Structure formats: structure tokens, C-alpha cells
Amino acid sequence: MHGRDLSAGLRGWWPRSLRARVILAFVVVAMVAAAAASAAGYAAARASLVDETQRRAADSVRDQISRLAPEVEYPPDQQALERLRTSLGEDSMVTFGSRTAASGNALGLISDEMRTAVAEGDRLTVQRVVDGSGPHLVLATPILRTEIDGRQRDSGIEAYVVQDLAPTQAQLDRWTRIVVLTIAGALPLAVVLALLVSRSVLRPIQRLADSANELAAGNLSTRLTPTGRDELADLAATFNDTAAALERSVGELRHREAGARRFVADVSHELRTPIMALTSIMEMVEADARDRSPDEREMATMAVDRTRKLARLAEDLLELSRLDAGAVGLRLELVDVVHVVADTVRTRGWADDVDLVPAEPVLARVDVRRLDISVANLVGNALRHGRPPVVVEVRTEGDDVLVIVTDHGPGLPDGVDAERLFARFVKAGSARGASDGSGLGLSITLVNAQLHGGSVSAGAGEEAGARFVLRLPRRVDAEPGPHGGDDERRAGA
Known part of the structure; x- marks a missing residue:
């Protein structure tokens, strides 16, 4: 039931005019294509921008830690942790065992899962977090200590940095507005192109309809001029062939009809005089039969009636012949x-x-x-x-x-x-x-x-x-x- 209602609703909404349907279909396809292309481009650019931002942030943190790590004494004291935290910038935290050096309001974004991942691994961990103030990038890494033999071991120091992605988000918002404006600007262009396309497509169809109306009105000499080599040109050629065949058939039928009318008129005219004479004779026979037997009188009356009927038929045929010939x-x-x-x-x-x-x-x-x-x-x-x-x-x-x-x-x-x-x-x-x-x-x-x-x-x-x-x-x-x-x-x- 719901499917039939939906189908009926779509049929009621869909325009009946072929021109309107062509324009609407073209605009819908153009807008869908524009929206799909813009969305795909936006998604690719967004992913590229986010990846590039994360890469730069990770490289920056990695470079700073690589530069500062050799200067840290082990085990580090609180002052060493504060110096390391200060070098990492605002919204950063450095921990060593129970000691912590932290600064900033965004450190609450550092999750326990990230702490566990840093404690168990030896690589930089990056996580994108969104809160009420906007998107942030959380980076966490353990600091490795280089031994005399050149080997690197975990020093027990963990560094956490929270970077604000507001500039990146602002750039993404600008791109979003550009995409929306691009799609909105494509609408009038799609309408103009649809009008041009519909005119080029429907103009031959309109000429075909006009020619068909002229053909229906009796102008059998109507012909189209095919242009191009597309299906519409083939349709115009087919119409011309059909119109020519119809003109020949109608001409032949008219010729036969005119001949039949002339024959009926000639026969009716030729029969008129002898039928009139026959009617007069039969009326005389009817008058003479009054003194004869009832059967003879009935036969005479019947003959007179049939003769009069034949006379009326001849008169009616002659009248119709005149009317058909337009001679009246x-x-x-x-x-x-x-x-x-x-x-x-x-x-x-x-x-x-x-x-x-x-x-x-x-x-x-x-x-x-x-x-x-x-x-x-x-x-x-x-x-x-x-x-x-x-x-x-x-x-x-x-x-x-x-x-x-x-x-x-x-x-x-x-x-x-x-x-x-x-x-x-x-x-x-x-x-x-x-x-x-x-x-x-x-x-x-x-x-x-x-x-x-x-x-x-x-x-x-x-x-x-x-x-x-x-x-x-x-x-x-x-x-x-x-x-x-x-x-x-x-x-x-």
C-alpha cells in the first residue's frame, strides 16, 4: 500500500511536459554530478590537509625530543622535566615515574588508553580528539636514551603534547563554504545549459508535431527537412516517407471516390428520365387495374410503390452527388x-x-x-x-x-x-x-x-x-x- 502511494505521489510530482522533464532531469544530473565531484574533491583535500598537519606536528615533536634528549640527565629531576616541558610548548606534559611537569588547559584530552600505549611501545602515538572547544591533536611518545654502545633504551620519560587544530578547521570551513557556493553557482548554469539542450533536442520534435498536425488537418504535402545524422534526422526521414505514402494513398482514394461519385451522379441522372416515364406508365396501369381482380390491383399498387421508391432513391442519389461535388x-x-x-x-x-x-x-x-x-x-x-x-x-x-x-x-x-x-x-x-x-x-x-x-x-x-x-x-x-x-x-x- 505504501509503495503504491509513493509511486502515485511521484507520478503526481513528475511534470507531464517533455520540455520540463528534460530540463529537470538535466538539472538534477548536473547538480548530482557537481555535488559528487565537489564532495570527492573536498574529502580528498580534507584528508590531505589533516594528514599533512599531523605529519608536520609529529615531525616537530620528534625533532624537538631528538634534540633535547641527549641533554637530559638520567634519572631526571623535577627541574629537568620542567625544562623539557617548556621546550615542548604550551599544552604539554612530561612524566617520569611519579614526577610530572605539565602546563595548559587541554591536558584532559590525554586518555588513559594513550598513556598505556606509550608505556607499552616505543613509537610516536597520534590521536585526534574533538571537544567543546574544537578539534585537537594529541601526540605522545616515550623518550629513548642512547647508551655508550649506540643502542637506544627506554628512559622512562614520557612526553605528551596537545596541539590546537583550530587553524586547520578554519581552513576546512573555508573550503566547505567554497564547495557549497560552487554547487549553488552551478544551479543557474545547469538551468541555462538545460534550456539550451532542451531547445536543441525538442525543436525538431516540435517541428515534427507541427507537421503531424498539418498532416492531420489535410495538408498532405507537408514535409520536414532532416538535419544531421542522429535519430531525430532518421525520424524526420521516416515521417517524410510516411507522409509521401499517405499522400499517394489518399490521392488514389480521392481519385477513386471522385470516379465513384461521378458514376453515381451519371447513373442517377440517366435513370431519372426513364424512371419518371416508368412511374407515369405504372400510375396508368394502377388506374386501369381498378376494374380488374383484387390480386391484379394489389400487384399494380405494389409495382407503383416500388417504382416511386426507385424514383426517390434516384433523386436522393443525385442530390448527394451534387452535395459531395460541392456544386450546391x-x-x-x-x-x-x-x-x-x-x-x-x-x-x-x-x-x-x-x-x-x-x-x-x-x-x-x-x-x-x-x-x-x-x-x-x-x-x-x-x-x-x-x-x-x-x-x-x-x-x-x-x-x-x-x-x-x-x-x-x-x-x-x-x-x-x-x-x-x-x-x-x-x-x-x-x-x-x-x-x-x-x-x-x-x-x-x-x-x-x-x-x-x-x-x-x-x-x-x-x-x-x-x-x-x-x-x-x-x-x-x-x-x-x-x-x-x-x-x-x-x-x-
Whole structure:
């Protein structure tokens, strides 16, 4: 549990920006390196200074004792011990058996262990001791007596010297301050270097990101200029190869799509005239079948219905072909949207099955024909796939006008994405496969809404059924178009 909390805490503290992470990592590494190098140098210098101080002190004591030892009479009296102690300086002590000559306040630093070591040995003993007044160096040595035969024997005299290491400590403190100042001074330098390094490293990445955004926006001719021979240059070359391959693939797909659209448009256009003629003929057949048997009348009615459905499909395909080709422009007119919606319902004979919510006039600058087609597609879809009554409401929301179509049917089928309903030739639900719709009405409505700068959405109704919302910008304050007189006539209708 604690490990997960620590990991989560580190993730929350670690910056998300790549630039910040590079700078932080560089500064941390630089500071750690500077601190390690300074600490190593300080430790080496400190050890060298302490060793040198101890060596000089030991050599000094050894030289003094070597110089004074021949002058000492054996066995020495108290005066001889005092002279020897005086020659060793302040904070020193000389002992011989029970006799002691001592002077100074630091003699308490001489430990019993050191006395024992001097009594049992014949070499200089050095010990570093720290008390409340600071560090001191304690030196102890037995004084050897040279016999006539040249041999040296222990004279029984022991010398102790305590030296103050305050000057040495002061020098170490100065070095410590220099190390701290060096590390502190390295911080702004590390930050500046990190900024320069991050700029040199991240600039190609930023160019790559910008180029990727341009590529995503549709500018397939975007290319990078590789510089250098590092991994970023290889990445830029790979990006260029990918962009070129994508441009070729998209170009080929666009060419095929354009050909398919032309084919659909040509077929729809060529079918339009014979289908119209066939519709007229089938209507005549239906009229002549009134005097025939019920089976013949049913077959004639079915043939007329299928012919009309084929005619609507051809019209919808031709309309979509025009929209896809960008050959359709908007003829914006200032109209009462409530009046246009009511005309759409009335002219198609849906007045008995559609409830129009009473509303005050709502003025908007729209393409009347495309608004009529869009509303007709939404209401017709509700009548075919829902249950009456179909409710149509027109209201405003901010700077937009909303046409809301709600039915009381089973609603949107389970497992069907609402946005997928606006795809071409999509009929949600298996029961809708044999409906009179072409599967293109909602697609045409979506394209018409987008031409206006609006949108269309689908969802569940508040009580039951499906709810479609057509949202268009009103543009009431826009400049009137070339059909200003017609605008006034429609607005006042």
C-alpha cells in the first residue's frame, strides 16, 4: 500500500511536459554530478590537509625530543622535566615515574588508553580528539636514551603534547563554504545549459508535431527537412516517407471516390428520365387495374410503390452527388422557420399525423428548399419508424434555431450508435430493411445542416420514442442577400 502511494505521489510530482522533464532531469544530473565531484574533491583535500598537519606536528615533536634528549640527565629531576616541558610548548606534559611537569588547559584530552600505549611501545602515538572547544591533536611518545654502545633504551620519560587544530578547521570551513557556493553557482548554469539542450533536442520534435498536425488537418504535402545524422534526422526521414505514402494513398482514394461519385451522379441522372416515364406508365396501369381482380390491383399498387421508391432513391442519389461535388450553394433568405415547417407538413399531407407545437414566429436566414428537405426527411423518418403522434417543435436557443422532431415509437434500436444513423444507406433495425426509405434521408439532412453551419443529432425522447434535433444558426443580423425583396415577402408570409 505504501509503495503504491509513493509511486502515485511521484507520478503526481513528475511534470507531464517533455520540455520540463528534460530540463529537470538535466538539472538534477548536473547538480548530482557537481555535488559528487565537489564532495570527492573536498574529502580528498580534507584528508590531505589533516594528514599533512599531523605529519608536520609529529615531525616537530620528534625533532624537538631528538634534540633535547641527549641533554637530559638520567634519572631526571623535577627541574629537568620542567625544562623539557617548556621546550615542548604550551599544552604539554612530561612524566617520569611519579614526577610530572605539565602546563595548559587541554591536558584532559590525554586518555588513559594513550598513556598505556606509550608505556607499552616505543613509537610516536597520534590521536585526534574533538571537544567543546574544537578539534585537537594529541601526540605522545616515550623518550629513548642512547647508551655508550649506540643502542637506544627506554628512559622512562614520557612526553605528551596537545596541539590546537583550530587553524586547520578554519581552513576546512573555508573550503566547505567554497564547495557549497560552487554547487549553488552551478544551479543557474545547469538551468541555462538545460534550456539550451532542451531547445536543441525538442525543436525538431516540435517541428515534427507541427507537421503531424498539418498532416492531420489535410495538408498532405507537408514535409520536414532532416538535419544531421542522429535519430531525430532518421525520424524526420521516416515521417517524410510516411507522409509521401499517405499522400499517394489518399490521392488514389480521392481519385477513386471522385470516379465513384461521378458514376453515381451519371447513373442517377440517366435513370431519372426513364424512371419518371416508368412511374407515369405504372400510375396508368394502377388506374386501369381498378376494374380488374383484387390480386391484379394489389400487384399494380405494389409495382407503383416500388417504382416511386426507385424514383426517390434516384433523386436522393443525385442530390448527394451534387452535395459531395460541392456544386450546391445556399440561397439564404430571411424567413419564418415556423411557417416553413408548417408548409412542409401540410404540403406532404401529414397534418393529421403530426402535431405542431404552437410558437411565435422565429426569423432566420436559411435556404428554404434545404430546410424543407431536411424537415421532411426527419418527419418522414419519424412517421415510418415511430408511432404517432409525431411532435414538431420550433424554438430558439441562443443564436440558433432548433427544429425538434419527436415520435412515440420504440425509440432508437439497442446497440446502434446515434451518429451512425446519419451514415449513408444505414437502416437501424432489421424491421426497417423493407421500409420505403432509401437510407439516404438522414445523410442528406446532415449535409444540409453542415452547409448552414449547423448540426443534427439523435437521441431518446423524454417520455418515449426517438428525438431528432436540427440546429441551424439564425443569422438574423447578417447582411441581406441578392434576394432581399423575396426575403421580405417570405418573412411577412
